[in-house]
Amino acid sequence: MAQFYSDKVMEHFTNPRNVGEIPDADGIGEIGNAKCGDIMKMYIKVKDGRIDDVKFKTYGCGSAIATSSMATEMIMGKTIEEALQLSNKAVVEALDGLPVNKIHCSVLAEQSIKAAIADYYTRQGIDPAPIVGKLADPHQPICEL
Ligand code: FES
Numbered sequence: 001m002a003q004f005y006s007d008k009v010m011e012h013f014t015n016p017r018n019v020g021e022i023p024d025a026d027g028i029g030e031i032g033n034a035k036c037g038d039i040m041k042m043y044i045k046v047k048d049g050r051i052d053d054v055k056f057k058t059y060g061c062g063s064a065i066a067t068s069s070m071a072t073e074m075i076m077g078k079t080i081e082e083a084l085q086l087s088n089k090a091v092v093e094a095l096d097g098l099p100v101n102k103i104h105c106s107v108l109a110e111q112s113i114k115a116a117i118a119d120y121y122t123r124q125g126i127d128p129a130p131i132v133g134k135l136a137d138p139h140q141p142i143c144e145l
Contacts, residue, residue: 005062006096008070013062016069018076020055027123029115031108031135038064038105042072042112044083046120051075051083056112063098063105067091071109080117084132086110111135 005013022043032039038060045053054076056068071091075083088106092098098106115135118128 004099005066006098008095009063009066009098012066012069012095016065018055018069018072019057021057022053022055025116027116027118027120029112029117029119031112031115033060033108036061038108040064040068040108040112042068042109042116044113044116044120046080050077050079052077054113054116056109058108060108061102061105063102064108066095067098067106067109068112070094071106071113075113080120083113084117086113 021041022045024045025043026046027044029042029044030039039058040060041057043053043055044051054072056072058064058068067088071086074091074094075086088103088110091109092103092106114132118132118135121128121131
């Protein structure tokens with residue numbers, strides 16, 4: 001497996017950051033992949049418009065774990081606006097790449113962060129649609145196996 005994955009991917013896969021739950025989270029986003037059955041759950045804590053804490057739980061492949069770990073590190077302490085701009089492409093680049101057939105696993109991380117932020121806005125009584133945009137349909141496959 002190691003020859004297909006960068007050292008950074010292997011490092012985040014074997015030692016993922018920010019794994020767990022936030023019991024009193026301000027927003028929770030869950031995105032699933034109907035095709036492979038992988039599920040990503042992202043918890044955020046927001047303070048003064050910034051991501052004060054973020055944790056994730058995933059029942060997914062190694063690429064999903066590595067991209068989520070890296071994504072949480074990339075949005076920690078950032079403003080909500082900055083966190084919303086995080087793309088799966090930026091996460092893949094930060095990990096020094098992924099095999100082509102695993103690129104789409106990184107979408108779980110990006111979309112679950114957006115879903116958690118959408119949930120945060122909904123809890124504030126704000127319609128998240130104009131701010132967060134369209135999220136992946138949790139019941140539709142978003143990656144190839
Ligand atoms: Fe399903 Fe990677 S997220 S195979």
